[in-house]
Amino acid sequence: MTQALTPTLQVRAGAVVRKTRELPVPGRILCRPGDIVTPDAVVGRAELPGDLHLLRIPENLGIEPFEAVKGLKVDEGDVIAGGDLVCEHAGLFGLFRSRYHAPVGGAVEFVARRTGHVGVRLAPHAIELRAYVHGTVADIDPGKSVTIESRGAFIQGIFGVGGERYGAIRMLDGGPRTIVGPGKIPADASGQVLVGGTRPTLEALERAAEVGAAGMVVGSIDDYALTGYLGYDLGMAVTGHEDVPMTVIVTEGFGWLPLAERTHSLLRSLEGRAASINGATQVRAGAVRPEIIVAREETGASPAAGDRDPAAGLRIGAPVRIIRAPHFGVTAEVVALPADPQPIATGARTRVLNARLPNGDTVTVPRANVELL
Numbered sequence: 001m002t003q004a005l006t007p008t009l010q011v012r013a014g015a016v017v018r019k020t021r022e023l024p025v026p027g028r029i030l031c032r033p034g035d036i037v038t039p040d041a042v043v044g045r046a047e048l049p050g051d052l053h054l055l056r057i058p059e060n061l062g063i064e065p066f067e068a069v070k071g072l073k074v075d076e077g078d079v080i081a082g083g084d085l086v087c088e089h090a091g092l093f094g095l096f097r098s099r100y101h102a103p104v105g106g107a108v109e110f111v112a113r114r115t116g117h118v119g120v121r122l123a124p125h126a127i128e129l130r131a132y133v134h135g136t137v138a139d140i141d142p143g144k145s146v147t148i149e150s151r152g153a154f155i156q157g158i159f160g161v162g163g164e165r166y167g168a169i170r171m172l173d174g175g176p177r178t179i180v181g182p183g184k185i186p187a188d189a190s191g192q193v194l195v196g197g198t199r200p201t202l203e204a205l206e207r208a209a210e211v212g213a214a215g216m217v218v219g220s221i222d223d224y225a226l227t228g229y230l231g232y233d234l235g236m237a238v239t240g241h242e243d244v245p246m247t248v249i250v251t252e253g254f255g256w257l258p259l260a261e262r263t264h265s266l267l268r269s270l271e272g273r274a275a276s277i278n279g280a281t282q283v284r285a286g287a288v289r290p291e292i293i294v295a296r297e298e299t300g301a302s303p304a305a306g307d308r309d310p311a312a313g314l315r316i317g318a319p320v321r322i323i324r325a326p327h328f329g330v331t332a333e334v335v336a337l338p339a340d341p342q343p344i345a346t347g348a349r350t351r352v353l354n355a356r357l358p359n360g361d362t363v364t365v366p367r368a369n370v371e372l373l
Contacts, residue, residue, distance in 0.1 A: 010156045011155050011156070012153065015152070015154035017149070017150045020145055021145060022144060023046045024046070024127065027044055027046025027129075029140050029141075033139060035137040037131040037136075037137060043130065045126065050124050052109065052122075053103075053122055055117060055118040055119075056117055057087050057116050057118060061087070065114065068089070068116030073087060074111075076110060077108060079108075086102050102120065104120060129146075132148075132164050133293050133295060135150030136149050150295040152294050153266060155292040155293075156292075157249040157251045157290040157291070158251060158252060158289070160239060161247070161279045161281075162215070162242055162244045163241065164277070165277055166193075166274060167214035168273065169270050169275050170186070170195065170272075174197050175264070176258040177258040177259075179198060180197055180199065180200035180204045181204050182203040185207040190211055190213070191214050192213055192214060193214055194208055195217045197218065197219060198218055198259055200216065202224065205228075206228075209245040214247065214277070215248065215275075215277045216246060217249045217259075217292060218259060219258045220255055220258075221250050229244065238282045239281045239282075240280025240281065247277050251263050253329060261331075276291075276295075315334065315337070316335065316336070317333060318372060318373075320355060320373060321370065323371055324369040332355035332358070334353050334354070337354075342364070344364075352366050352367060353365055353370065355370070
């Protein structure tokens with residue numbers, strides 16, 4: 001075996017990102033290939049059929065189905081409003097009249113003459129599909145989807161909550177190891193993506209949401225703050241649909257892990273630029289990572305000098321993060337890649353690498369226990 005899969009979270013100053021934006025039902029695509037779009041641009045529209053509401057007239061009036069059908073004031077295809085008279089029953093000798101008024105408005109889709117029930121289709125829901133990223137329309141599938149190509153910085157996190165949002169990047173006071181407390185949150189952060197150090201307190205998350213921040217990017221988070229922010233324990237393997245006022249992206253993990261220096265430096269260099277963020281995470285098959293995309297507005301520019309391509313894989317000098325104890329969360333530099341499997345503490349033989357820790361020590365780590373930075 002000459003190759004080994006090493007998980008990679010991309011942190012790139014220059015990348016080409018293609019996003020396919022798809023309507024949930026057939027509709028209209030409102031752009032053409034070559035168009036320049038901004039994150040809030042509407043690139044597609046569709047109408048999602050409304051719910052079907054069943055009017056149980058016989059049960060409500062206490063009459064037989066044939067009597068309900070006989071007294072109907074509407075027919076299939078009619079459009080009614082809430083409160084309109086739908087059925088009137090004369091009763092015994094016409095002395096006691098009972099009436100049924102529509103509880104909802106919509107189009108009469110069917111009349112079930114055997115049961116006396118009437119189906120009313122509620123008004124459709126309008127859906128607007130937004131571009132999410134700044135870029136160029138690369139391709140469209142008429143009535144279905146649009147693919148947008150964006151060039152710029154691309155950063156992946158390890159976990160996030162909250163969906164798609166965008167705003168200008170703003171660095172919080174302190175470095176990558178600084179704990180984010182409520183005092184770090186500026187009062188004028190509305191619509192901004194805040195980049196802090198690590199381990200935000202619950203009060204800091206609530207304060208950022210209160211002032212209207214679009215998102216927060218931190219190195220790590222603890223379970224207490226996350227649960228308090230969401231209002232419940234998160235037990236699902238898929239996130240991104242939480243009803244939260246602010247998207248939170250964690251780049252390193254849980255507990256106390258500083259924001260990676262490389263990520264912090266890149267985001268600092270982009271301060272003030274508009275970023276598209278998404279906290280959606282899926283940890284099972286077909287893994288989805290939370291992301292931060294900062295597009296360059298100019299076209300045709302080349303990636304930043306020195307930007308590393310994660311496809312290059314493990315190599316001497318590559319930065320890695322160790323993801324197993326006893327050095328969990330520590331960043332290191334690869335100094336050797338032994339070709340043959342080596343024995344490890346468990347007694348197994350596996351492919352390893354030698355890495356230099358920040359304190360200068362060199363350790364031997366199974367290749368499966370690191371991820372590329």
